[in-house]
Amino acid sequence: MVLAWFAGELLTDMYAWSQWLWWIPSLVAAIAAAMGALATVSIDRLRRRKNCADVEQSPIGTRPAVAPAALWTVAIVLTGHWATLEHALWRSRGEPGDNDLRIVHWNMTKQEIGSDEDPYVRELLELSGDVTILTDAWVARGHPDVQQWADEREASILHMGPFTLLSVVPLDSVRWILARDGMYVARFLLDTHESLGRPVVVYAVDLPSAPDLARHEITSTVREAIDTAEDLPPDLVIGDMNITRRSVSLQTMFPGYDHAYDLAGGRYAASFPQRWPIVHIDHALVGPGLDVSRYELTDPGASRHLAQQIWISPAGQQAAGSID
Numbered sequence: 008m009v010l011a012w013f014a015g016e017l018l019t020d021m022y023a024w025s026q027w028l029w030w031i032p033s034l035v036a037a038i039a040a041a042m043g044a045l046a047t048v049s050i051d052r053l054r055r056r057k058n059c060a061d062v063e064q065s066p067i068g069t070r071p072a073v074a075p076a077a078l079w080t081v082a083i084v085l086t087g088h089w090a091t092l093e094h095a096l097w098r099s100r101g102e103p104g105d106n107d108l109r110i111v112h113w114n115m116t117k118q119e120i121g122s123d124e125d126p127y128v129r130e131l132l133e134l135s136g137d138v139t140i141l142t143d144a145w146v147a148r149g150h151p152d153v154q155q156w157a158d159e160r161e162a163s164i165l166h167m168g169p170f171t172l173l174s175v176v177p178l179d180s181v182r183w184i185l186a187r188d189g190m191y192v193a194r195f196l197l198d199t200h201e202s203l204g205r206p207v208v209v210y211a212v213d214l215p216s217a218p219d220l221a222r223h224e225i226t227s228t229v230r231e232a233i234d235t236a237e238d239l240p241p242d243l244v245i246g247d248m249n250i251t252r253r254s255v256s257l258q259t260m261f262p263g264y265d266h267a268y269d270l271a272g273g274r275y276a277a278s279f280p281q282r283w284p285i286v287h288i289d290h291a292l293v294g295p296g297l298d299v300s301r302y303e304l305t306d307p308g309a310s311r312h313l314a315q316q317i318w319i320s321p322a323g324q325q326a327a328g329s330i331d
Contacts, residue, residue: 009081012036019255023221030251032285033093037085044078051075093253098273101301103318108176108202109136110209113307113314114247114289115144130307132156134314138197140211141171142247167193170211179206185232189215192229194238203321207297208239212246222250226260243319244292247312252276252287267291267302267317278304278313291317298322 008031015028090096103109111134115127127146131139132153147153148166157164157173165172167181168191177198184192191213199207214225244264250256252266268276270293277284284304289312293299301318 008039009036009085012085019253020222020250021255022223023219026222027218029254030286033085033089037082037089040078040082040085044075044082047074047078094275094277095268095273096275100273100303101271101299101318103301104320106202107300107318107320108138108199108207110243110245110291110317110319111136111139111314112142112211112245112247112289112291113139113144114142114213114310114312115146116142116311117146117309127307127309128152130309134305134307134316135173136316137174137202138176138209139173140195140209140245141173142211142213143169144171147171169213172211176202182236182238184210184236184238185229190225190229190232192232194241196239203319204324205296205321207243207319208241210241210244210246212244212248214246214248214250216249222254222256223259226250226256229260240294242294242296243317244294245290245315245317247289249288250290252290257290257292261292264292264294267293267299267315270302271299271318272302276304278315279311281306281309281311281313284313289313289315291315293317293319296322298324 011028012031012033015025015031018025019029020026113131113134115131117127128150131141131144131147135156141147148171153164153173156162160175162173162175163178165178165181168183168186170191170193172178172195174197179196179198181196182194184194186192191211193211195209195211197207197209199205212229214229241261244261248257252268257266268287277287278289279286289304291302297319298321299317299319301316303316304313305316306313
């Protein structure tokens with residue numbers, strides 16, 4: 008298990024076979040190492056009782072003393088890796104500025120087919136930001152409460168493939184970058200001159216979830232489509248990408264972009280599944296034109312995914328804030 012984890016950490020999802028190793032959480036590998044240490048100690052004690060001999064004076068008997076120590080060391084290192092690199096448990100999230108724009112993304116895929124749609128809509132309206140991008144929000148489309156919310160705030164509602172956009176910010180234009188074979192990339196140009204002093208280009212992304220599909224091939228296809236489209240480069244990329252954070256595939260798709268979690272997030276960060284989140288597959292990637300004051304994952308209490316919230320401002324204009 009530990010060797011498999013190490014190979015995955017080295018190669019990430021560069022290859023179809025290595026992505027399975029990359030998906031092994033560090034904490035799982037640490038637990039496996041700890042269990043191996045306990046098992047080694049237990050076997051050694053049983054051997055001592057059976058042989059009634061001083062194994063510490065035997066060349067063979069010295070192995071159990073070394074092996075548990077090595078395995079415990081590996082377990083401690085992997086736990087530290089999980090707590091500091093995979094999840095910055097020591098780091099607090101930033102505090103949003105008064106003039107920041109709050110963008111929300113939520114995959115609203117229902118927990119159970121036929122489940123009541125009202126809790127989903129209620130949580131959506133409580134969570135909604137200045138701009139809210141939804142994936143698979145079929146329960147909200149055409150819902151009277153959503154339309155009432157939009158009317159009261161003079162907000163726009165746009166349905167585009169799997170995406171639904173709710174925005175109190177004027178929408179300048181939209182365009183498909185890619186829409187085929189379960190891969191969707193839509194470009195939204197937000198007229199944020201009044202709030203931020205400049206427009207913001209947002210790419211909404213939804214990628215296939217089947218685990219047998221090679222992630223690196225998918226993101227290479229997306230990158231090729233973006234290059235072919237020759238459209239405005241995104242300031243923010245957000246969506247359910249079904250790819251884990253820190254992977255080669257994310258950098259292949261949007262090289263040079265930083266994850267909002269690394270910029271202004273902290274503490275445990277996993278977005279799926281909702282009841283017991285263990286993997287971070289919903290992402291917000293930020294280009295050089297924006298500053299991020301805060302990034303967090305929020306559990307709306309419905310759907311299979313946690314929602315993302317990100318507070319942004321133009322680069323260089325972010326006011327210093329406190330942390331919580």
